Amino acid sequence: MSIGDVSAVEGTDDTHYVDTGMYGTAEYGSVYVIDGDRTAVVDSGTGGDYDAIAGALDELGIESLDAVVLTHVHLDHAGGAGHLLQDYPDATAYIHERGARHLTDPERLVAGTKDAVGEQWSYYAEPVPAPEDRVVGLADGDRIDLGDRTLTAHEAPGHAPHQHVFHDPDSGIVYTGDAAGLYVPSEDAIRETSPPPQFDLDQARRDVSTIADLGPETLAFAHFGPREYDADLLNGYKRTLMEWVEAVRRKRAELEDDEAVIEHFVAHADESPGAEAWGEEKAEAEMRLNTRGVLAYLDRS
Template identity: 85%
Template sequence: MAIGDVQAVEDTTDVHYVDTGMYGTAEYGSVYIIDGERPAVVDSGTGGDYDAIADALAELGIDSLDAVVLTHVHLDHAGGAGRLLSDHPDAQAYIHERGARHLLDPERLVAGTKDAVGEQWSYYADPVPAPAERVVRLADGDEVDLGDHTLVAHEAPGHAPHQHVFHDPGEGIVYTGDAAGLYIPAVDTIRETSPPPQFDLDQARRDVSTIVDLEPETLAFAHFGPRAFDAEKLSGYKRTLVEWVEAVRQKRAALGDDEVVIEHFVDHADESAGADVWGEEKAEAEMRLNVRGVLAYLDQQE
């Protein structure tokens, strides 16, 4: 799939996804578009990839959105939300109650993101603050009524405490956010995601179990694209998380310097499947972010 391409999600009536070209990389960032009674998008990209989303809406003939549904407030998922609200005055943003304040005033989130992603900030755009009256705060079990679709929010705080996965039982889809890892369709692999500062291994594994218990037909990964539900593959991802954290733990014990640990894993990023698909720049940036997240998690455990 190429940057800017729009495809239907198989076995659905009106759900599509667009490759936003996030970080200048194909098959890394996807935004889902529900072309139903109340048109909606699920997640909103970095803001720097906004044109791809706008073009996809135009291609599908959607002139007005009713809902911008955000799995969590990290800026690769929520960075374009304020601009979507500005361009679609009938739309409301739906977000975890713990993340809503960052949509209203993104200053702290921007600072944290710049610190986390470093030079990759060049792929972002400064987020547009959302009007308070157009932000709907969601708790576990709350529903987003889209007329012919209903999205049910389920807590999934292992990646970030302000994350929900959204279940559309009518379509058999779970929009996973980052709770099920990073799916690489070219090699049918799920990679770990463990960003700082609030990654929690045990909770992340429980989040996968939450998705499995919903028994969907389709997993709609934000990174990247839809895949048929496979409980065995998700169980494998839980093992991947444990092995990943243990690898960082052991390397920290051996090297004794966190910056050296980070550089060790970055130096070996080209050996991962991600480098073959995403390219060296993105693979190394992803590795740096994930190692830092595990190191922060280990500090919390100590």
């Protein structure tokens, strides 16, 4: 796919995804569009890639939007939510109850994101605060009624404590957010995501089991795109997480300087899944973020 392309999720005729061109990178960020009895998008990009999402809705002939469903409040998933609510006045945003306040007052979230992503902030847009009366906070097991289907929220706090995965049992789709890692289609591989400050290894591994226990037919990755469910591929992500954290742990013991640890892994970013597909800039930024997240996790544990 290329940036801005819209494709149907295989096996459906009313669920599509758009390559948002997140971070100026093709096949890195995807937003899903459900054109059912009630229309919905799942996740909303950084805000800086909003034109691709608006273009997808136009291409699909969707003039009224009912639901903006957010897997978590990180701004690469929720940054465009306020823009959507502004342009689609009938839409309601649904998000984990722990993240709802950041949609209505995003100041602290913006500050934290700028600290986490550094120079990559140039790919974001300042979020538009969401009206409180158009934000619904969700707890584990809550359902979003879309008329001809429901999306059920399931806690998945290993990546962030305000994350849900959403299960559409009628279509067999699980919208994974970042709970199943980052899928690289060109390599048919999943790479780790372990951002600061709240990544938790043990919980992240349990989140993978949560997804598997739902019995999905399709994993709808936010990064990037849908993939037919494969138990070996998904369970392999548990090993990937273990090996990644152990690698950082060992390098920290060897170097005894966290900045040196970060720079070591950044220097080897070109050896990681996704490096060739995403390009040097994004691969290095991803590695820096993930290493910082593991170091924070090691400090806590």
